[in-house]
Amino acid sequence: MSKKQTLVVIGNGMVGHNFLENLVASDIKDDYDIVTFCEEQRAAYDRVHLTEFFSGKTAEDLSMVTEGFFEDNNIKIHLGDKAVAIDKARKFVTSAKGVEIDYDKLILATGSYAFVPPVQGHDRENCFVYRTIEDLEALTAAAKNAKVGAVVGGGLLGLEAAKALKDLNLKTNVIQFSPRLMSAQLDGGGAEMLARKIEALDISVLPSKNTQKIVDGTECKHKMMFADGTNLETDIILFSAGIRPRDEIARKSGIEVGARGGVVINDQCVTSDPDIYAIGECAVWKGETFGLVAPGYQMGRTVVADLQGQAASFTGADMSTKLKLNGVDVASIGDAHAKTTGSLVYTYQNGADEIYKSLVVSADKKKLLGAVLVGDASGYGTLSQYYLNSIELPENPDSLILPSRSDESVGLGPDALPDSAQICSCFDVTKGQICSAVENGCHTIPALKDATKAATGCGGCAALLKSVLDCELEKSGFEVNTDICEHFAYTRQDLYNLIMVEKIKTFDDLLEQHGSGHGCEICRQAIGSILASYWNEYVLAQGQLSVQDTNDTFLANMQKDGTYSVVPRMTGGEVTPDGLIAIGQIAKKYKLYTKVTGGQRVDLFGARVDQLPPIWKELIDAGFESGHAYGKSLRTVKSCVGSTWCRFGVDDSVGLAVELENRYKGLRAPHKIKFAVSGCTRECAEAQGKDIGVIATEGGWNLYVCGNGGMKPRHADLFATDLDKETLIKYIDRVLIFYVRTADRLQRTSVWMENMEGGLDYLKSVVIDDKLDICESLEDHMQNVVDTYQCEWKTTIEDEEKLKRFRHFVNSDETDENVVFVEERGQIRPANEDERRHFALVEEA
Numbered sequence: 027m028s029k030k031q032t033l034v035v036i037g038n039g040m041v042g043h044n045f046l047e048n049l050v051a052s053d054i055k056d057d058y059d060i061v062t063f064c065e066e067q068r069a070a071y072d073r074v075h076l077t078e079f080f081s082g083k084t085a086e087d088l089s090m091v092t093e094g095f096f097e098d099n100n101i102k103i104h105l106g107d108k109a110v111a112i113d114k115a116r117k118f119v120t121s122a123k124g125v126e127i128d129y130d131k132l133i134l135a136t137g138s139y140a141f142v143p144p145v146q147g148h149d150r151e152n153c154f155v156y157r158t159i160e161d162l163e164a165l166t167a168a169a170k171n172a173k174v175g176a177v178v179g180g181g182l183l184g185l186e187a188a189k190a191l192k193d194l195n196l197k198t199n200v201i202q203f204s205p206r207l208m209s210a211q212l213d214g215g216g217a218e219m220l221a222r223k224i225e226a227l228d229i230s231v232l233p234s235k236n237t238q239k240i241v242d243g244t245e246c247k248h249k250m251m252f253a254d255g256t257n258l259e260t261d262i263i264l265f266s267a268g269i270r271p272r273d274e275i276a277r278k279s280g281i282e283v284g285a286r287g288g289v290v291i292n293d294q295c296v297t298s299d300p301d302i303y304a305i306g307e308c309a310v311w312k313g314e315t316f317g318l319v320a321p322g323y324q325m326g327r328t329v330v331a332d333l334q335g336q337a338a339s340f341t342g343a344d345m346s347t348k349l350k351l352n353g354v355d356v357a358s359i360g361d362a363h364a365k366t367t368g369s370l371v372y373t374y375q376n377g378a379d380e381i382y383k384s385l386v387v388s389a390d391k392k393k394l395l396g397a398v399l400v401g402d403a404s405g406y407g408t409l410s411q412y413y414l415n416s417i418e419l420p421e422n423p424d425s426l427i428l429p430s431r432s433d434e435s436v437g438l439g440p441d442a443l444p445d446s447a448q449i450c451s452c453f454d455v456t457k458g459q460i461c462s463a464v465e466n467g468c469h470t471i472p473a474l475k476d477a478t479k480a481a482t483g484c485g486g487c488a489a490l491l492k493s494v495l496d497c498e499l500e501k502s503g504f505e506v507n508t509d510i511c512e513h514f515a516y517t518r519q520d521l522y523n524l525i526m527v528e529k530i531k532t533f534d535d536l537l538e539q540h541g542s543g544h545g546c547e548i549c550r551q552a553i554g555s556i557l558a559s560y561w562n563e564y565v566l567a568q569g570q571l572s573v574q575d576t577n578d579t580f581l582a583n584m585q586k587d588g589t590y591s592v593v594p595r596m597t598g599g600e601v602t603p604d605g606l607i608a609i610g611q612i613a614k615k616y617k618l619y620t621k622v623t624g625g626q627r628v629d630l631f632g633a634r635v636d637q638l639p640p641i642w643k644e645l646i647d648a649g650f651e652s653g654h655a656y657g658k659s660l661r662t663v664k665s666c667v668g669s670t671w672c673r674f675g676v677d678d679s680v681g682l683a684v685e686l687e688n689r690y691k692g693l694r695a696p697h698k699i700k701f702a703v704s705g706c707t708r709e710c711a712e713a714q715g716k717d718i719g720v721i722a723t724e725g726g727w728n729l730y731v732c733g734n735g736g737m738k739p740r741h742a743d744l745f746a747t748d749l750d751k752e753t754l755i756k757y758i759d760r761v762l763i764f765y766v767r768t769a770d771r772l773q774r775t776s777v778w779m780e781n782m783e784g785g786l787d788y789l790k791s792v793v794i795d796d797k798l799d800i801c802e803s804l805e806d807h808m809q810n811v812v813d814t815y816q817c818e819w820k821t822t823i824e825d826e827e828k829l830k831r832f833r834h835f836v837n838s839d840e841t842d843e844n845v846v847f848v849e850e851r852g853q854i855r856p857a858n859e860d861e862r863r864h865f866a867l868v869e870e871a
């Protein structure tokens with residue numbers, strides 16, 4: 027039997043440890059005695075999720091080491107011991123504690139260190155970096171006696187650290203050397219938009235600041251002196267100015283290092299010494315270092331394959347990345363700076379909502395080369411798949427970044443992906459591997475994670491993993507997991523009940539008590555809607571803002587050119603001549619396009635965000651209020667003229683419509699709700715195509731429920747006949763609150779009814795027969811909504827603080843010059859692309 031060889035790994039960080047896991051899972055495991063040196067006091071932990079330490083995760087929670095891993099696999103780990111020298115000729119490693127180990131193969135996985143600019147005073151007390159659990163412990167201790175914090179560096183990590191300082195209750199500043207944030211990942215437009223979002227978190231961004239020295243402060247512990255003559259007083263300084271490869275041991279031992287540092291490796295990750303490999307952040311491949319975990323894992327897999335004698339190469343890595351900040355969606359994919367020759371760029375910018383998206387495509391517009399998403403990164407999964415799998419783009423690539431004008435999200439369904447599509451880039455898991463794991467019985471996300479490791483690295487693919495799982499389960503006829511998302515193992519209905527029973531008032535409290543991680547767009551908005559339905563509080567209140575969807579945050583509907591439309595309520599479609607004149611005058615004054623909507627009211631288009639408050643004020647002065655056209659809430663109650671004017675009318679449809687609209691106008695729901703009331707069975711108001719439809723009969727009112735026009739029309743079901751008004755209202759109260767409590771997120775009443783077990787009969791048994799004994803509670807809930815109604819426009823214009831949001835640029839009152847109108851049929855409309863180009867040329871000339 028041949029003698030075992032010795033394999034030594036220097037560094038037990040994320041990459042070193044992942045390498046060990048791959049090695050012991052391979053068929054060469056028994057060929058080696060394995061030894062690893064770990065300079066830190068604890069074995070590998072998840073640095074990617076380090077910030078979660080602040081939200082209560084312990085060092086144990088972050089550990090990457092499964093129980094008994096080292097013992098069971100006969101790996102000798104030297105904890106808290108740093109390897110200090112390599113003797114290449116005699117092939118042994120020496121450690122700081124004096125351990126000497128002969129090796130046959132040596133793997134360097136020493137990672138990086140946080141770079142601290144050598145400015146005078148950088149080593150003063152309370153100056154930190156952000157790399158290890160110990161760093162975070164020291165930071166937490168110092169923050170207890172501090173008021174102000176400064177982060178030097180506005181990259182991915184710097185911003186994550188800044189949010190952590192903010193959450194430690196420090197007045198936080200980000201000091202940025204270059205003029206823009208995340209300059210490595212974002213283009214100019216994206217960076218500008220990101221700065222506004224960071225400022226909105228109450229974190230100050232100080233761009234183009236070159237720190238020259240740090241001295242004693244007067245108000246705070248330190249004073250940072252900048253080259254432009256300005257200064258900043260702060261108690262804590264956190265350096266996040268980039269990372270540098272830990273190549274000191276290689277350098278000292280005569281192993282080749284790159285011009286800008288890093289251990290030079292070839293495609294097999296072999297260094298200048300054939301028996302020494304380097305992987306992870308300490309390695310430099312073709313002049314490039316990789317500051318993300320996935321490329322390090324790829325390098326590790328390459329080394330295991332090479333040791334097995336298989337042909338394997340490291341061929342570079344996808345550096346697409348997402349910022350992990352609550353409420354700030356930022357993602358960058360591939361060639362975000364459009365450096366590829368001939369590449370074309372599409373940009374969508376919505377100054378008011380602070381959304382910026384750009385797509386970089388090949389000259390023939392067929393392939394996605396890169397993308398930047400700020401403010402709305404929901405397309406990250408889809409775009410990454412186009413990018414990683416070279417999937418041909420749709421005919422109009424800009425459709426991938428323009429706002430969807432339907433309620434359905436535009437996406438690349440899992441079925442459109444080939445089996446070879448890489449879903450998880452950290453662990454190189456393909457769609458095919460996930461499908462076969464599902465086929466072999468992994469029917470939940472945790473089971474899939476265990477079996478394939480997908481989504482256990484940076485977690486960026488979690489949403490896509492879930493959609494592949496759901497799709498496969500559905501195809502095989504299995505029941506699909508109804509958890510709202512990976513952060514809450516509950517359905518929307520469960521969450522509603524939790525909020526109701528435990529009287530939870532904010533997203534953060536719910537997350538803390540019943541969720542995990544930071545949350546995502548899905549759970550934030552779903553929970554925002556539940557909180558609004560249940561508590562019926564002002565949607566722009568402190569703590570509620572980040573869970574609102576785009577239109578709600580500005581109490582207006584964003585249109586395709588980034589301007590807004592304003593819809594005052596006209597109950598039952600009724601309006602006085604004075605009201606009409608006021609609307610006309612306001613439209614004239616602000617040069618707005620006016621159109622009568624399908625819901626019998628007037629929509630005013632083309633308002634800039636800064637114009638919204640004055641327009642609302644003038645409308646309110648003229649007796650109007652918000653029409654909630656932006657909310658997932660009651661929109662309109664359409665009516666025919668009914669018995670008052672129509673000779674066929676059997677009852678006063680307008681009167682009832684006005685009463686119903688006034689009753690339900692404040693209700694927030696999983697989706698928008700429309701009503702209509704017709705004065706006789708001729709049905710001029712089309713009530714049978716509405717969520718709630720009412721038709722007058724000789725004997726009272728017939729009630730119809732769960733109808734829909736829109737993309738998937740559904741004829742409403744006749745729910746009850748010949749009702750008196752009091753019973754009618756009681757039934758509507760109950761149906762609506764039952765819908766609000768039990769529907770899925772973004773589910774219209776029509777789909778809710780279609781999916782309801784027992785269908786119409788069941789709904790009748792709940793609402794009419796009180797089968798569940800909840801009717802009283804349903805009515806009480808609705809009465810509370812009615813009693814707590816407020817016009818959100820009015821609340822907003824009366825609050826100076828809230829008004830600050832209604833500016834194009836957080837720091838200035840300037841308006842957005844990107845908004846261009848042309849005239850058509852006597853009114854304005856947004857300029858199209860050709861017209862915009864024409865204006866640009868005229869301006870330049």
Ligand SMILES: Cc1cc2nc3c(=O)[nH]c(=O)nc-3n(C[C@H](O)[C@H](O)[C@H](O)COP(=O)(O)OP(=O)(O)OC[C@H]3O[C@@H](n4cnc5c(N)ncnc54)[C@H](O)[C@@H]3O)c2cc1C
Pocket residue numbers: 036037038039040041042043063064065066073074075076077107108109110135136137138156157158183186272275305306307308316317318319320322350484
């Ligand atoms: C706060 C934070 C957030 C991050 N977020 C993301 C993210 O969202 N996505 C992403 O992909 N990446 C992220 N990263 C980067 C990611 O953590 C790194 O890419 C990854 O940890 C690199 O792994 P590594 O093993 O190469 O280095 P490390 O994890 O740094 O491990 C190297 C280890 O080697 C030890 N060591 C060094 N020299 C010696 C020696 N001579 N002897 C013994 N031991 C030694 C070090 O002490 C360290 O423990 C983040 C990093 C931080 C700090």
Ligand code: SF4
Pocket residue numbers: 431432
């Ligand atoms: S039907 Fe008309 S208004 Fe409605 S989403 Fe489509 S284009 Fe917009």
Ligand code: SF4
Pocket residue numbers: 666667668669672673674675676679704705706707708709710711
């Ligand atoms: S529905 Fe009947 S009452 Fe109403 S306008 Fe038509 S015909 Fe007249």
